[in-house]
Amino acid sequence: MQPVKAFRGKVVPLPINDIDTDQIIPARFLKTIEKLGLGENLFNDWRYLPDGTPNPEFVLNQPRANGASILLAGDNFGCGSSREHAPWALLGFGLRAVISTSFADIFRNNCLKNGLLPIIVDVNTHQELFDRTDADPEFAVSVDLETQSVEFLDGRTASFPIDGFSRQCLLEGGDQLSYIQQRMAAITAYERVSATPLDTLA
Amino acid sequence: MTTSRTLYDKVWDSHVVAHDSGAPAVLYIDLHLVHEVTSPQAFQGLRDRGIGVRRPDRTMATMDHSIPTRNQALPIIDPIAAKQVQQLRINCGEFGVPLADLGDDSQGIVHVIGPELGLTRPGITIVCGDSHTSTHGAFGALAFGIGTTEVEHVLATQCLLQDRSRTCEVRFDGLPARGVVAKDLILALIAEIGIGGGTGSVFEYTGEAIRALSMEGRMTVCNMSIEGGARAGMIAPDETTYEYLAGRPSSPSGADWDAAVSRWKQLPSDDGAQYDRTVRVDAASLEPMITWGTNPGMGVPITQPVPEPNGGSGVRKALDYMQLEPGKPLLGQPVDVVFVGSCTNSRISDLRQAANLLKGRKVSSGVRMLVVPGSEQIRAQAESEGLSEVFRMAGADWREAGCSMCIAMNGDQLDNGQYCVSTSNRNFEGRQGKGGRTFLASPLTAAATAIEGAVADPRRYL
Numbered sequence: 001m002q003p004v005k006a007f008r009g010k011v012v013p014l015p016i017n018d019i020d021t022d023q024i025i026p027a028r029f030l031k032t033i034e035k036l037g038l039g040e041n042l043f044n045d046w047r048y049l050p051d052g053t054p055n056p057e058f059v060l061n062q063p064r065a066n067g068a069s070i071l072l073a074g075d076n077f078g079c080g081s082s083r084e085h086a087p088w089a090l091l092g093f094g095l096r097a098v099i100s101t102s103f104a105d106i107f108r109n110n111c112l113k114n115g116l117l118p119i120i121v122d123v124n125t126h127q128e129l130f131d132r133t134d135a136d137p138e139f140a141v142s143v144d145l146e147t148q149s150v151e152f153l154d155g156r157t158a159s160f161p162i163d164g165f166s167r168q169c170l171l172e173g174g175d176q177l178s179y180i181q182q183r184m185a186a187i188t189a190y191e192r193v194s195a196t197p198l199d200t201l202a
Numbered sequence: 203m204t205t206s207r208t209l210y211d212k213v214w215d216s217h218v219v220a221h222d223s224g225a226p227a228v229l230y231i232d233l234h235l236v237h238e239v240t241s242p243q244a245f246q247g248l249r250d251r252g253i254g255v256r257r258p259d260r261t262m263a264t265m266d267h268s269i270p271t272r273n274q275a276l277p278i279i280d281p282i283a284a285k286q287v288q289q290l291r292i293n294c295g296e297f298g299v300p301l302a303d304l305g306d307d308s309q310g311i312v313h314v315i316g317p318e319l320g321l322t323r324p325g326i327t328i329v330c331g332d333s334h335t336s337t338h339g340a341f342g343a344l345a346f347g348i349g350t351t352e353v354e355h356v357l358a359t360q361c362l363l364q365d366r367s368r369t370c371e372v373r374f375d376g377l378p379a380r381g382v383v384a385k386d387l388i389l390a391l392i393a394e395i396g397i398g399g400g401t402g403s404v405f406e407y408t409g410e411a412i413r414a415l416s417m418e419g420r421m422t423v424c425n426m427s428i429e430g431g432a433r434a435g436m437i438a439p440d441e442t443t444y445e446y447l448a449g450r451p452s453s454p455s456g457a458d459w460d461a462a463v464s465r466w467k468q469l470p471s472d473d474g475a476q477y478d479r480t481v482r483v484d485a486a487s488l489e490p491m492i493t494w495g496t497n498p499g500m501g502v503p504i505t506q507p508v509p510e511p512n513g514g515s516g517v518r519k520a521l522d523y524m525q526l527e528p529g530k531p532l533l534g535q536p537v538d539v540v541f542v543g544s545c546t547n548s549r550i551s552d553l554r555q556a557a558n559l560l561k562g563r564k565v566s567s568g569v570r571m572l573v574v575p576g577s578e579q580i581r582a583q584a585e586s587e588g589l590s591e592v593f594r595m596a597g598a599d600w601r602e603a604g605c606s607m608c609i610a611m612n613g614d615q616l617d618n619g620q621y622c623v624s625t626s627n628r629n630f631e632g633r634q635g636k637g638g639r640t641f642l643a644s645p646l647t648a649a650a651t652a653i654e655g656a657v658a659d660p661r662r663y664l
Contacts, residue, residue, distance in 0.1 A: 017516050018397060018497055022630040027609045031268055031282040033242035033289050045632050050618070076398040079431065079497070080630060082333040083240065084349035105401055105433050106333060110349035163365070165225045176351075177251075180359045183220045183228050187361055190219045196232050196326050200262040200300050202452065 001115045003173035006144040007096060009069030012059055013133040019073055020080035021107060025089040027081075038085055039092025060093070064137035069096045072129050076100070077118075078107025087116045097143055099150070101126050112166045113176065117143065119150060125158040145170055206472035209438050210369050210404050213344040213469070217327050219361055226363040232326035234356045235312045236263040236299065238290040239611070240331030244354035245293040255297040257360045262321060263294050264302040266311045268611050271574050271601035274304045283612065297357075310577025310603040313337040313545040317421065318579055320450025324439035324466040329356055334545045334627065335434075336427040340420035341447070342439040342469050344404070347428065367433065368478040370403040374411035376486030381661035383555070384419035385547060385625065385644035387411060388426040389491035391483055393501040400432030403478070406471065407437050411485035417446040418549040425546045426627050429498035438470035490660060492532055493629050493642040495520035500629070504647065504659050507531050523631055524639050525619075532641065532657040539622040540571040540652040541634070542645055543601075544608035547625035548576030550583050552645040557589040559649035559663050560596040566655030571598035572614065574606040598652070610635045623651040 029041045047058050054061040071090065077100040078086060087110050090098065097117035111118045121129070132139045132152070142151040145167060151157045162170075169176055180187075207215070214229075221227040234257075241263070248254065255261060268283040278284035287304075294301040302308040308315055313334050316322040324342035329335060331353045338345035348362065356362055374387055392399075405427050412420065420437050427435030444463055447453045454462045489503035500520055502508065510528045511518040521528055526535070542548070542556050553575065565571045573593045575581040581603055584590050590600045607614040608626035616622050616638025625648050629640035643651070646660035653663070 016519070020497065020628075020630045022628065022633050026632055026636070027267075027611050030239050031280070031286050031611060033246075033286055035243050045636055076401070076431075079397055080333065080428075080628060082331060082347035082349055084243075084331075084351060102398060102401065104398070104431060106347055106349060106428075110351065113349065113351040163226075165363075176363055177355050177358055179225075180228055180355055180361050180363060183361070184359070186220045186228070187230070187359060190230055191360075194216065195230060196323070197454075197458075198232055198321065198323075198326065199259050199452070200233070200321060201259045 001173050001175070004096070004115050004117055004145055004170040006142065006146065007069065008140055008142045009096060010067055010138060010140045011070045011072050011099070011129065011133050012065045012068040013072045013130055014059055015074055015130055017074035018076045018079055021078055021083050021086040022080055024078070024086040025083065030083060030085055035088050036092065038089035039094070042089040042093045069094060070141065070143070071095050071098045072133060073098055073100045076102050076104060079104040082106045084110045084114070087111045087114045091116050099126070099129060112170065115170060117145065117170070119143065119160045121150070121158055121160060206475040208369050208471040208475045208477060209342060209406055209436050209469055210344065210367070211475070213325055213327065214366060216325070226365045228361050229327065229364045231329050231356050231360055231362055232260060233316070233321055233328045234261045234360070235316055235328065235330035235335070236261060236353070237267055237312050237330070237332065238265045238286050239267045240350050241293065241353055242286065242289045244350050244357055245297065247354040248297070248357055253358055255299055255357045258298040258300070260360060261299045261357070262302070262316070263290060263299050264309055264312050264315055265290055265304060267605045267609060269304060269604045270612050271604045271606045271614060274602045280613065307578050307582070310579065311545045311548065311605055313425065314548060314576035314580065317341065317417070318450070318577055320447055320453035323447065324443060325469050329362060333428045334425050336432070337421050337425040337545055339424040339427065339434050339436040340417060341443055342436060342466065344434055344436065346433040367404040368402050370400060370405050370432065371477040371480040372405045372407050373480060373482045374407065374409040374485040375482060376410060376484055377414055378411055378485045378488055381490055381646060381664050382488050383644045383646060384415055384422035386488055386491045387483070387485060388423045389493065389498070389501045389642065390488050391481070392426065392430045392499045393491065394483065395430055395481060397429060397497050397499040398431045400427065400430040403432050405430070405432045405435040406477070407435060409485070412437055413440065416551060417442060418551040421549070422546055426498065429627055439466045490644060490647050492647060492657065494524065494526060494532055496523055496629060496631050498627065498629060498642060501642070504533060505531055533659060535657045536621065536655060537569060537623050537641070537651055537657065538620040539616055540569060540648050541607045541622055541624040541626065542648050543572065543574030543576070543606050544626035545576065545605070546627045547645050548574060548580065550580050552625065553580070553584050553589050556645040556649040557592040559646060559660065560598070560653065561592050563596060563653050565597040565652045569652055569655050571652045572601060572607060573598050574601040575603050577603045607634050609633070623648050623657060
């Protein structure tokens with residue numbers, strides 16, 4: 001995973017609540033055995049008309065989405081299935097962060113493990129961001145993970161929460177598997193003494 | 203100091219391998235279930251790192267999502283699905299993971315076969331790259347869905363980094379009336395708290411209505427915990443649990459069984475244990491439930507009207523997608539398809555409920571009814587009990603085991619604009635096929651709807 005530190009990005013608004021992972025990447029695209037290539041089917045059924053051409057009404061098909069790296073979404077983003085294909089598709093499109101008032105647990109976990117930043121803001125900041133993107137299609141913000149803040153061009157800043165461990169992993173581009181592997185002695189000891197007997201090979 | 207602990211606390215505490223301050227706990231995973239859709243990139247990750255599966259003997263794979271539900275003995279026609287299924291065979295062979303392959307009598311939906319084989323047990327931790335892993339919580343296990351990166355972590359180390367969840371007691375008081383079943387309990391809860399209501403929490407279901415449920419009903423309830431935003435739902439084990447588990451292929455036996463039961467009896471939440479929150483549902487006053495919208499929280503008692511938009515853009519958007527008129531009950535709404543199946547409602551008792559209603563009756567002309575058993579064992583059982591014959595005589599399509607039209611990855615799907623009453627768990631836009639419109643309901647409501655060709659109240663058939 002590439003380290004995530006600070007970046008500036010254009011914000012593209014998708015003011016819909018409860019966007020589920022079936023909308024982010026419909027199940028029929030999960031037959032792939034790869035992680036790459038999912039970006040073209042991001043929001044597929046909203047983004048393309050039945051004949052396969054881009055739906056001009058959908059925000060990701062509009063000029064304002066060119067070069068955008070931050071998605072501003074409604075409440076409870078990423079509910080539903082555990083498919084990690086959802087953050088893979090968002091990253092594949094070129095997004096680096098999603099801003100919402102809340103994220104579903106599994107989706108949020110999956111984002112953090114892939115360097116896609118889930119930014120939680122309060123209701124007022126959320127509304128203000130939508131107002132700004134309404135007023136200015138080129139509206140951009142600076143995101144700084146070190147200080148856990150989103151900064152508007154005029155200097156207004158909003159802070160966002162993230163647990164210290166995930167933050168450190170993102171800043172360092174750290175691999176969480178190696179963290180677990182460093183506890184192998186404890187794992188072996190647990191297995192010897194405490195683990196419930198169970199054998200799928202029997 | 204002695205502290206009263208909840209069921210969740212007990213299972214959590216007994217699985218923490220290490221816990222550094224400022225970091226999540228390293229949690230031991232007793233059982234890792236694997237399927238074809240969310241595992242290939244994880245196995246590839248192991249290959250890239252040059253490491254193996256640490257505990258193949260705590261891992262069990264099956265194929266369920268991408269597979270056809272008829273002619274499973276023949277080659278899969280969809281080349282992309284065929285490749286994914288073949289990749290699972292290659293991965294299991296290379297890494298020594300046991301696989302319930304197509305044609306094996308243990309094959310089926312991952313959350314159906316775990317309990318069936320006796321691998322799912324009280325007090326253990328279970329994960330799978332699938333959000334409906336919450337199903338296994340019905341046994342008093344801590345079971346939850348994970349992403350593919352985490353699948354790789356568990357394959358490599360048998361552990362997962364986890365933060366402790368908040369606990370939420372969901373208490374169902376009273377006993378439900380005739381015609382109101384497990385599916386209605388959970389749909390009523392989600393309609394009450396909303397699809398984000400359980401975010402950050404683990405549910406523990408308690409109360410008279412839960413105690414009265416069979417293990418299969420409890421699995422239906424726990425299965426949809428995730429639709430209320432909770433990653434896991436748990437039910438304390440009791441005699442019903444032990445009776446279900448006794449004699450299963452992987453269940454302990456002899457002295458091991460007795461020892462296991464005495465351990466399991468320690469699991470229920472202590473008197474005075476504190477939950478972070480409690481939600482109460484009056485089970486006795488519930489009616490059969492049905493969803494009208496595009497998420498599982500958009501549900502109403504079947505006699506009640508579809509809500510008015512009231513300025514809520516979510517409701518308006520959902521009504522627009524569903525092409526429904528607000529202010530009117532769904533009763534009488536014509537449907538094109540009825541689907542009985544999925545990890546929510548494809549077990550033998552679900553099939554018996556549907557068959558009892560359909561016996562001697564016909565599926566309405568113009569309605570396509572698909573009945574898909576959750577596992578090969580259930581298929582065989584249903585055939586030996588004559589249920590499959592009831593479905594066939596009624597004009598329904600009787601299939602082989604798989605996820606089928608719940609997720610529509612395998613060609614079993616709705617056409618654009620079709621309405622379906624489905625016993626599955628998600629009514630998201632396009633979930634059952636692009637442009638398809640789903641009403642979630644119980645197997646009873648599904649069967650009554652199939653007979654009438656329109657959304658129907660099952661109580662008139664009971």
